[in-house]
Amino acid sequence: MTTDLAPERRDTTPATARVAARVTDLVKTYGSGDTAVTALKGVSLDIAAGEFTAIMGPSGSGKSTLMHCAAGLDSVTRGSVQLGDIELTTLKEKDLTKVRRDHIGFVFQSFNLIPTLNAEENILLPLSIAGRKPDRAWFDQVISTVGLGDRLGHRPGELSGGQQQRVACARALVSRPEIIFADEPTGNLDSTSGAEVLGFLRRSVDEFGQTIVMVTHDPGAASWTDRVVFLADGRIVTELREPTPERILETMKSLDAKVQG
Amino acid sequence: MLRASWKSLMARKLRLFMSAFAIILGVAFVAGSFVFTDTLGRSFDSIMTSTVGDVVVRPVAAGQGDLESQPSTATVPGSLVKELADVPGAARADGNITNFGTFVVGKNGKLIGGFGPPGIGVNFTDGPAAKGLQPFTLTSGHWPQANGEVVLDEKTAQKAGYLVGEKINLVSSGTQPRIQAKLVGITRMEGGTAGASISVFTTEEARTLFMEGKDVYSDVWVTAASGTSQEELRDAVAAKLPKDYEAVTGDSAAAAAATDVQEALGFITTFLLIFAGVALVVGSFLIVNTFSILVAQRSRELALFRALGSTRRQVARSVLFEATVTGLIGSILGLGLGVVIAMGIRALFGQFGLDLSGQSLIIAPRTIVVSLVVGLVVTLVAAYLPARNAGKVPPVAAMRDDAILAESGMRGRTIVGTILSAVGIGLLGAGLFADVPKATYWVGAGILGIVLGVALISPLVGRPVIAGIGWIYRKTFGAVGLMAQQNAQRNPRRTGATASALMIGVTLVSMMAVFGASAKASVDEAVDKEFVADYVVSSVVGTPFSPEVTRELAAVKGVDQVAAFRWDQVTVKGSDRQVTGIDPSHIGVLGPTPMVAGKLAGLTTTTVSVSEELAKAEKLSVGSKIDLTRGGTTKPFTVGAIHGDSALLSSDYLLSLPALESLGGPKTDSYAFITREAGASAVQVGRDLDKALADLPVVTVKDQGEFADEQRAQINQMLYLIYALLGLAVIIAILGIINTLALSVIERTKEIGLLRAVGLSRRQLKRMLRLESIVIALLGAALGIGLGVAFGVALQRSLADDGIDVLAVPWPQLGFFVALAGLVGVVAAWWPGWRASRLDILRAVTTE
Numbered sequence A: 001m002t003t004d005l006a007p008e009r010r011d012t013t014p015a016t017a018r019v020a021a022r023v024t025d026l027v028k029t030y031g032s033g034d035t036a037v038t039a040l041k042g043v044s045l046d047i048a049a050g051e052f053t054a055i056m057g058p059s060g061s062g063k064s065t066l067m068h069c070a071a072g073l074d075s076v077t078r079g080s081v082q083l084g085d086i087e088l089t090t091l092k093e094k095d096l097t098k099v100r101r102d103h104i105g106f107v108f109q110s111f112n113l114i115p116t117l118n119a120e121e122n123i124l125l126p127l128s129i130a131g132r133k134p135d136r137a138w139f140d141q142v143i144s145t146v147g148l149g150d151r152l153g154h155r156p157g158e159l160s161g162g163q164q165q166r167v168a169c170a171r172a173l174v175s176r177p178e179i180i181f182a183d184e185p186t187g188n189l190d191s192t193s194g195a196e197v198l199g200f201l202r203r204s205v206d207e208f209g210q211t212i213v214m215v216t217h218d219p220g221a222a223s224w225t226d227r228v229v230f231l232a233d234g235r236i237v238t239e240l241r242e243p244t245p246e247r248i249l250e251t252m253k254s255l256d257a258k259v260q261g
Numbered sequence B: 001m002l003r004a005s006w007k008s009l010m011a012r013k014l015r016l017f018m019s020a021f022a023i024i025l026g027v028a029f030v031a032g033s034f035v036f037t038d039t040l041g042r043s044f045d046s047i048m049t050s051t052v053g054d055v056v057v058r059p060v061a062a063g064q065g066d067l068e069s070q071p072s073t074a075t076v077p078g079s080l081v082k083e084l085a086d087v088p089g090a091a092r093a094d095g096n097i098t099n100f101g102t103f104v105v106g107k108n109g110k111l112i113g114g115f116g117p118p119g120i121g122v123n124f125t126d127g128p129a130a131k132g133l134q135p136f137t138l139t140s141g142h143w144p145q146a147n148g149e150v151v152l153d154e155k156t157a158q159k160a161g162y163l164v165g166e167k168i169n170l171v172s173s174g175t176q177p178r179i180q181a182k183l184v185g186i187t188r189m190e191g192g193t194a195g196a197s198i199s200v201f202t203t204e205e206a207r208t209l210f211m212e213g214k215d216v217y218s219d220v221w222v223t224a225a226s227g228t229s230q231e232e233l234r235d236a237v238a239a240k241l242p243k244d245y246e247a248v249t250g251d252s253a254a255a256a257a258a259t260d261v262q263e264a265l266g267f268i269t270t271f272l273l274i275f276a277g278v279a280l281v282v283g284s285f286l287i288v289n290t291f292s293i294l295v296a297q298r299s300r301e302l303a304l305f306r307a308l309g310s311t312r313r314q315v316a317r318s319v320l321f322e323a324t325v326t327g328l329i330g331s332i333l334g335l336g337l338g339v340v341i342a343m344g345i346r347a348l349f350g351q352f353g354l355d356l357s358g359q360s361l362i363i364a365p366r367t368i369v370v371s372l373v374v375g376l377v378v379t380l381v382a383a384y385l386p387a388r389n390a391g392k393v394p395p396v397a398a399m400r401d402d403a404i405l406a407e408s409g410m411r412g413r414t415i416v417g418t419i420l421s422a423v424g425i426g427l428l429g430a431g432l433f434a435d436v437p438k439a440t441y442w443v444g445a446g447i448l449g450i451v452l453g454v455a456l457i458s459p460l461v462g463r464p465v466i467a468g469i470g471w472i473y474r475k476t477f478g479a480v481g482l483m484a485q486q487n488a489q490r491n492p493r494r495t496g497a498t499a500s501a502l503m504i505g506v507t508l509v510s511m512m513a514v515f516g517a518s519a520k521a522s523v524d525e526a527v528d529k530e531f532v533a534d535y536v537v538s539s540v541v542g543t544p545f546s547p548e549v550t551r552e553l554a555a556v557k558g559v560d561q562v563a564a565f566r567w568d569q570v571t572v573k574g575s576d577r578q579v580t581g582i583d584p585s586h587i588g589v590l591g592p593t594p595m596v597a598g599k600l601a602g603l604t605t606t607t608v609s610v611s612e613e614l615a616k617a618e619k620l621s622v623g624s625k626i627d628l629t630r631g632g633t634t635k636p637f638t639v640g641a642i643h644g645d646s647a648l649l650s651s652d653y654l655l656s657l658p659a660l661e662s663l664g665g666p667k668t669d670s671y672a673f674i675t676r677e678a679g680a681s682a683v684q685v686g687r688d689l690d691k692a693l694a695d696l697p698v699v700t701v702k703d704q705g706e707f708a709d710e711q712r713a714q715i716n717q718m719l720y721l722i723y724a725l726l727g728l729a730v731i732i733a734i735l736g737i738i739n740t741l742a743l744s745v746i747e748r749t750k751e752i753g754l755l756r757a758v759g760l761s762r763r764q765l766k767r768m769l770r771l772e773s774i775v776i777a778l779l780g781a782a783l784g785i786g787l788g789v790a791f792g793v794a795l796q797r798s799l800a801d802d803g804i805d806v807l808a809v810p811w812p813q814l815g816f817f818v819a820l821a822g823l824v825g826v827v828a829a830w831w832p833g834w835r836a837s838r839l840d841i842l843r844a845v846t847t848e
């Protein structure tokens, strides 16, 4: 499964699975002229619905950039990004905001919560911004899965880093987005708190059929996912299915060797 | 360290400007008032030098008094002039006749001249003014040589539209209210006239018009022979003078006259300085806030400096350095703006007839020094606390991620705030209700104390207001409203200080609104209840008019009674007191006056009526003797009556017209009150009165309603002027809100990025800031209106005895202020909102 190192399109999902997001020939260049940096050099990727996908790669390989472009947070230089039927690259700012609000969930590495709002208000934020009523049963289910029942009235400052990240995950989940993007959600956490967050993400995939894309550096974290996509120097170089920490480490080493060689 | 602060300063030019703006405005008012006062002084100095001879001989009475009382009617006999010409050292002596109520009627039938500068009628002499100066230069035609000829100053002639050779109309406060004369020449006056009009007649005619035909003069100029100094001549002249006359040198007479004018116009300076003070107080709030926020934002950077070995003092000093630059730039720009303000005031005064365009603006070194010092000191004082806090940032903070400068407790603040307010209330109470010297200072200090005290505790007082508005927000705007409320509550001190800046302006505006409404209501009530007269005759230029007018109106068909009424001042035991001259035979026209003893109708040339208050204070009763002095004349009077307060007769002393004249009082009327015969048609009589006065545009006749309207209009005019000036304080406050919001946006960049990432639209983001801004503004308005109404009520109560006896709180107007404050919030949020909505989401989320 790790043999082909330069695939045109990574499409190992079963033909029956619905594609939640599709990135085609994505190129992203920062700046212009001499100082231009091409962070993505033609990336194509399908994200299957109901799958937990990890994106890995050395620092500076373009993981965050890929995620930002796929999530409509950043403009692309060339190529297309589709979310379900929606082509994001041609959308106006106003519609893009709506798409983010209604179809995408986010979890960042740090600073995920509004400090003035308590946990519950933070979780409901995307819904209240949209002026939608929360589905109470769903909300309760999310809350019970996230395991924060008694801390809902607390503000972020009164929660641990792990709890904060779980609140952020719950917020991403509660509006039932098509897809959740998480950029190193456990990057700032110790292994126990990290495991709590990853367990929660895993469960939401298994139990609710949520689609999640997560950027991570940690092979342990990546091993919670269904599929790991490796990025190097702005290109997808390989991928793993049903990954284990050992196989991930192996792949990373072989990639390093290639980069150096 | 200084280089680092300089860099950080330059990186924040806009912010610097916004906090400097408050200083700019405050200093501008300080500078403006000095520049204008100096200019005013200089122009009157130069005008006055051409209104005196080398030595001026005048009745002692004429040298006393000031511009507030009416000019003396005491005169110098013609025989004295000839004697003075023969004094050794005198080259010649010329008698002058001067009347301060002679106005030219323009071609269009309107009076030339505004409210304030006098219309001067003089006799022609070719005697030189002091130091050989020729006061008048003829620019065309010839000097008056016969009766019926007149020369006008060029500005007046031009405004009136008269050419040499034309017949012109004048009005006068002398025995002959209407004058017709042929314009035979135009003159220019040395130093300009500052808006006064000058009409020159032959000495013989001036005598007829202004001196009841007697061979007397207002004063005499004695011209020095060459080689004789003003002082030598004065001594020589003084030796020849009978008692009751004095000789003064031209220099001192001119200086005294100029000082008089300046003192009379001194209220302008006071007025402007008060606004300078308001602007600076509001501005200092802005500065405290700006620097506090800057320090909070830079706390990591400052901590790094500390970690690298800077001392607390160095860190604090770097902040003060920023303040110094801000203050200096603000002061310099303020000085410049002050000159512009002075020009504006000069132009404004020109509109009202006080023409100072002949004098260029004077920027004295004192003005520059005071402006710079005031601007710098205010900035540094305001920046001191934030600077000290900056020094307190612990070095370890450089390594920590969380908010470093937690707001310290509210306890100390609350205590200080409460004490300040309490002291303020004490001072205000003493100033308003106790008999303290310089009461206005007490009132000012009291208001300042309360305002500062409330500003200190505003974070606490504001809580329920914010909570209340927040509740509405949450219900109406959901999450956006909730976040707006939370943001407003996040830094209660910041919100409090920002709101307080607006509070000050709103406080003063509401206070004036309550006061103005009360004054208007009082006027209405007084007119309604106490006004018996059907018509009031008054001057359009504020100078009294010829008593002949009063006499003529008595003859109009349908008129029942006419009562003349004269304002004046007398001196009793060294202090100036207001006196009203009344006509005892028509006293009923002036309304029902509650009498404690005696009758006003019974006043004679030797009796006086004193007010109840005065009688109590001085233990006077009917039959007591008192001496009244006017100018140099002192006469004994017997208390013949004691009067209570009424709308028109509120002076401490009431004298019959002949009694007032015997003291040297004016022979001109301030007002005339008229009643109609029973059964006469109001419309018809009004029309006939108008017709009788048609060729006397110096006076107008108003019925009760028009009179009340006029009084109300005057109050309104004053209010609008004050509102306009206080509007500047509000503008500073708006800048304060903009500044706070803009800085908060920078502080919350990450948060805003996150909100945008999870789907907050630009519009929603802008709305969130707008709502926060509105909370701040409404908090300021609520506090301000609360204080303002309290101050207004206190002010009204304290003036209840001075005629403002009805309390009226203009709720609709105050409601309008609240709405306006909301609008202020909307406006203030515009720019920060625009900036926030342009933030690049990704960068915002990932900023450090």
Ligand SMILES: Nc1ncnc2c1ncn2[C@@H]1O[C@H](COP(=O)(O)OP(=O)(O)OP(=O)(O)O)[C@@H](O)[C@H]1O
Pocket: A030, A031, A037, A038, A039, A057, A058, A059, A060, A061, A062, A063, A064, A065, A066
């Ligand atoms: N705003 C930007 N302007 C210019 N270059 C940028 C910008 N953002 C990213 N880059 C460059 O694009 C490349 C990819 O960056 P990206 O942040 O996607 O890497 P990453 O894989 O997320 O790295 P890391 O693991 O360190 O987070 C890098 O070379 C980076 O320097």
Ligand SMILES: [Mg+2]
Pocket: A063, A064, A065
């Ligand atoms: Mg990254």
